Amino acid sequence: MNISIAESIFEAAQILRDAGISEARREAGSLLEYVIERDRTFIIAHADHRISKKQLQTFRQIVVRRAKGEPLQYITGRQAFFGLDFEVTPAVLIPRPETELLVETALAILSPVVDEESDICDVGTGSGCIAVTLLHERPRAQAIGIDISETAIQVAQRNAGRHGVAERMRFIASDMFSALSPDETKFDLIVSNPPYIAGSTLAELQREVRDHEPRGALTPGADGLLIIRRLLSESGTFLKPGGHLLVEIGFDQGAEVSRLVDPNIWQLLAIHQDLQGIPRVLALQKAAS
Numbered sequence: 001m002n003i004s005i006a007e008s009i010f011e012a013a014q015i016l017r018d019a020g021i022s023e024a025r026r027e028a029g030s031l032l033e034y035v036i037e038r039d040r041t042f043i044i045a046h047a048d049h050r051i052s053k054k055q056l057q058t059f060r061q062i063v064v065r066r067a068k069g070e071p072l073q074y075i076t077g078r079q080a081f082f083g084l085d086f087e088v089t090p091a092v093l094i095p096r097p098e099t100e101l102l103v104e105t106a107l108a109i110l111s112p113v114v115d116e117e118s119d120i121c122d123v124g125t126g127s128g129c130i131a132v133t134l135l136h137e138r139p140r141a142q143a144i145g146i147d148i149s150e151t152a153i154q155v156a157q158r159n160a161g162r163h164g165v166a167e168r169m170r171f172i173a174s175d176m177f178s179a180l181s182p183d184e185t186k187f188d189l190i191v192s193n194p195p196y197i198a199g200s201t202l203a204e205l206q207r208e209v210r211d212h213e214p215r216g217a218l219t220p221g222a223d224g225l226l227i228i229r230r231l232l233s234e235s236g237t238f239l240k241p242g243g244h245l246l247v248e249i250g251f252d253q254g255a256e257v258s259r260l261v262d263p264n265i266w267q268l269l270a271i272h273q274d275l276q277g278i279p280r281v282l283a284l285q286k287a288a289s
Contacts, residue, residue: 003056006047008032012063019067027072028063034076035059069207081129084136086159088127091151093217095129098274099193102248102281103133105272106191109244110138121146121238123176123192123231126217128156128169130191135165142168144185148175148216176230182237190235193248194227195220224250228257232284236265239286244269247282254279263287 003011012028021027029043035058036051051059062075073079073094079086081095082103088094110118118141122131125145135141145160147153153171160166172179199221202210209218220226228247235245245266249257254271261268266284274280 002050002053004047005032005036005043005049005051008051008056008059009043012059015063015067019069021066027066030072031062031066031075032059035062069211071208071212074212079127082133084129084133084163086127086129086132087155087162089151089155090212091149091214092126092155093193093213095127098278098280099130099248101272101274102191102193102246103130103137105246105281105283106130106134106189107137109189109246110134110141112138116140117142118188119186119240120144121187121190123190123235124148124194124217124227125156125171126152126193128159128171130193131169132156132159132163132165134191135160135168136163143170144180144187145169145171146174146176146179147171148173149214152214152217176227177234177238180238185238186240187238187243188240189244189246190231190239191246192227192231194231196224196228196248196250196253198222198224198250223256225253225256225260228253228282229260232260232262232266236286241286241288243286245282245284245286247284248280249282251278251280257282 009028013025016024016027035055065075073088074090079088079095082100086095120141120143122145125131125147128145131143131145135143145156150173153173157171160169195218197219199219231247265287267287269283269285271279272281
């Protein structure tokens with residue numbers, strides 16, 4: 001006999017709770033929404049609705065995957081970011097709410113004037129969530145997304161197409177700026193959410209992150225500052241006069257990153273704090289020659 005939405009969620013929530021998943025009932029509901037292709041309102045309003053045997057089988061299979069630690073976003077293949085829906089796969093980091101501060105800071109820098117053009121570079125673009133969102137919010141801007149992973153770039157390309165900005169965005173497989181020439185390419189703004197987790201702290205991460213998200217996008221090893229150091233040393237030659245560099249940093253890196261900023265290259269504008277009061281976004285402007 002088919003079981004109801006309420007019964008399915010109750011069963012799944014118990015499995016997830018026993019596996020140590022926080023907010024088990026909410027996650028069970030999200031997984032069921034995905035399987036039966038209905039939204040949260042339907043789930044709540046139709047608790048007695050019976051789901052098919054095939055749907056129940058699929059649902060139980062993905063509940064087991066979630067109980068083993070696979071992130072919900074990789075199971076459903078999607079994640080909301082800045083009000084937009086992004087495709088995510090295990091080839092890219094899952095977009096996180098704290099990275100929205102990077103976008104907000106960038107939008108404050110990029111002119112909202114309709115006829116004002118801006119050139120943006122997103123280093124380590126991953127899913128493309130940062131650059132795609134900026135282009136979505138600034139219709140005259142254009143961007144280049146750089147990532148060392150060609151598989152990640154394929155995901156970002158699909159997200160650019162999904163949100164109607166593909167014609168204004170170009171993607172390049174490159175280790176940082178190695179595929180670009182500073183004589184030919186200059187930007188108004190460079191943004192990056194680089195790998196910044198120290199290698200020694202990986203074991204302390206949630207299993208969903210540690211065991212499933214791409215290791216190269218999480219940590220550069222050592223103290224976690226390798227890519228940030230490279231951004232500070234290499235970005236200046238790719239910026240127009242007065243251009244800006246915005247970098248997301250780790251929760252405990254504010255003081256050390258401040259010491260790395262060369263005043264001959266950069267003017268330190270701010271290290272913006274997230275909603276929890278954690279230093280999160282390094283904001284720099286290219287110093288006058």
